[in-house]
Amino acid sequence: MVDASTVGPYDRRPEPGLRVRIAATIACIVIAAVVILALAVHLLVVQNRINQQRAAADNLVQVAMSIYQDQGVLTFDARLDDPSVPSELRRQLTRSGTHGTYLSGRSIRDVWAAGRVAGHILSIHSRFPTVDASVRAVDRALLIAGIATAVVASAVGALSANRLSRRLRLAARAARALATAASTPGAWPATSPGAADGSTLREAVGQGRDEVGDLADAVDAMAARLAERLQSEQRFTADVAHDLRTPLTGLNAAASLLDDSRPSQMVRDRVDALTTLVEELLEVARLDSRVETAQLEYAMIPAIVTRAVQRGIAKGEYPQDAVAVSTHDQGEPVLTDPRRLERVLSNLIRNALQHGRPPVTVEAGGSRVVVTDAGPGFTDEFLAKGPQRFQRSSANRGGGHGLGLIIAAGQTAVLGGNLQFGNAPGGGAQVVIDLPGAPPGRQPSSGSASAENAVIWD
Structure with a gap:
């Protein structure tokens, strides 16, 4: 069993990269938009079909009413005073010549069209499926178009995210190179402040005028200031070591003239320690200046x-x-x-x-x-x-x-x-x-x- 207190921040399960998250976000947004659009179009097509069937039934009953009034003949399967006519539609036909329609059902729609003529209620009843072959054809076209749109949008989003992620990875790589060089005596800032290979972070991420470019400029400016401070520290170390070397030589000579008493020995020990420190400072200064070469x-x-x-x-x-x-x-x-x-x-x-x-x-x-x-x-x-x-x-x-x-x-x-x-x-x-x-x-x-x-x- 692993103690949770011993698990560091880098031991956790890695999170998806920025490229994956951006591409997934774009794909989800596009798919959601396609689904909403397809649903809206489907409902509009179905409603348009219902309206057409309703209008056709109303026109048909008007023609049947005209023929019955003129010739007394029932046409188009019309019926007189059919008890099956819905009461809601019946109540609308209050005077002669009025007509109307009534719709019921869900997957299979019942359409009633009726009108009052010569004291009677003439009605026509028909049925039709809400979704027919034409609606299914529209749905298939929407599905194919939606899938194609989602694939294209996801591909475009992935390419855009990959470009952004690549620039960020280049920025991170240059920043890590900068940190590695800064930790090595003499490796930095002998090179350009932006990266260990002499290039700046701006050069690594390109000349784009966006947030990544602004980040690169800010890091380059910070690196330049750090380089100046480090160079100043290195110059100070070298100057102090060189300035101490001359008086320390005289101090060594004076200490060598002392007797062998305990206080004199303590003085010589401190002078030796100071000499060692100055020699180490001089060696660090030489390493910083990159003048050291190996005799291989x-x-x-x-x-x-x-x-x-x-x-x-x-x-x-x-x-x-x-x-x-x-x-x-x-x-x-x-x-x-x-x-x-x-x-x-x-x-x-x-x-x-x-x-x-x-x-x-x-x-x-x-x-x-x-x-x-x-x-x-x-x-x-x-x-x-x-x-x-x-x-x-x-x-x-x-x-x-x-x-x-x-x-x-x-x-x-x-x-x-x-x-x-x-x-x-x-x-x-x-x-x-x-x-x-x-x-x-x-x-x-x-x-x-x-x-x-x-x-x-x-």
């Missing part, structure tokens, strides 16, 4: 992972017992930049130790690397938004400036790969590095580890 070479990923962990332990970045490496089949060599991949791994391992709990497991195989810690895992908010500058992946995942994962994602993008952030099935945060794969003409090897609720940030 064919290498075995498990070997790079093993070397990176051993180097980090040797440099004292993390304890030896805190990180475990698991390598699968060596697979095929992958075209990558080993130095940058080691940088990404170092950031991910340090982030896992600082914000999660040891042991940190690094699994490598083929073109995939998986880093998993034993901590509380990523929050839903982090998985929805991805890494943000100066925002930690969890409020209870320790300190830091929130730049380590930003740098890891940016460096992975330089390598042509992507990061997947998720939570491991057994608990703990999990980050998957997917690299471009094997040499041309060969299929890349796939890793065995996977993340639960993974969110891909290219």
Whole structure:
């Protein structure tokens, strides 16, 4: 049984698309209009037939009355003083020469036509079906015309709805590309503000002067303003990092001259932390400016992972017992930049130790690397938004400036790969590095580890 509280907004049954709903609405309106029109025409034809039969009976009784008055002969099956004449019609014939008709019945109509002549009531009675062959022919013609009209109108409506739906899908695709580019260091706003491929949303939906065009213009204007703000933020980050670098160099030199007392050691530790922060800001600025290029070479990923962990332990970045490496089949060599991949791994391992709990497991195989810690895992908010500058992946995942994962994602993008952030099935945060794969003409090897609720940030 599924707990309703765990069902998210995207787990519900998908609703029909706008194209289907518009086409269905048009079809329903056309069918309703055709049915109403056909019913009205049918009733008019039936009423016209009744009126014709009634008028014919009235004319016939007048002729019969004239002949009887002149010659005393009953014609057209007329009868004198027939007791079957309806009392309502009989009461209307108050004086000589008056005549009238009376109609009764539904599917089969009874028509009485009578007149008073020479003190007698002369009457003629006839019957006819309300719906005859001519009425049924009209109904068939209306049915065929109605079906044809409904089909044509539905087809036209579907084509119009498809055009509108296609433009909206293009708008949504461009907006998603914009959001994806905005989440990747250096990917935006280096391109045009409208979409990651350099086109604006207006270009994607066409030059139509309608609501979709107005929406595209509004989104393009918003994207342009966001691009300006992001560029301003990137320039500020780069300027601050560069302006701090010079005085920080002098501060490092001064700190190195201090003695080995506890206060001096605390000063040196803070200077080292500030130096690390400035270096990270400079690296983010380089990623934003898209000047970073990978020095690609064919290498075995498990070997790079093993070397990176051993180097980090040797440099004292993390304890030896805190990180475990698991390598699968060596697979095929992958075209990558080993130095940058080691940088990404170092950031991910340090982030896992600082914000999660040891042991940190690094699994490598083929073109995939998986880093998993034993901590509380990523929050839903982090998985929805991805890494943000100066925002930690969890409020209870320790300190830091929130730049380590930003740098890891940016460096992975330089390598042509992507990061997947998720939570491991057994608990703990999990980050998957997917690299471009094997040499041309060969299929890349796939890793065995996977993340639960993974969110891909290219």
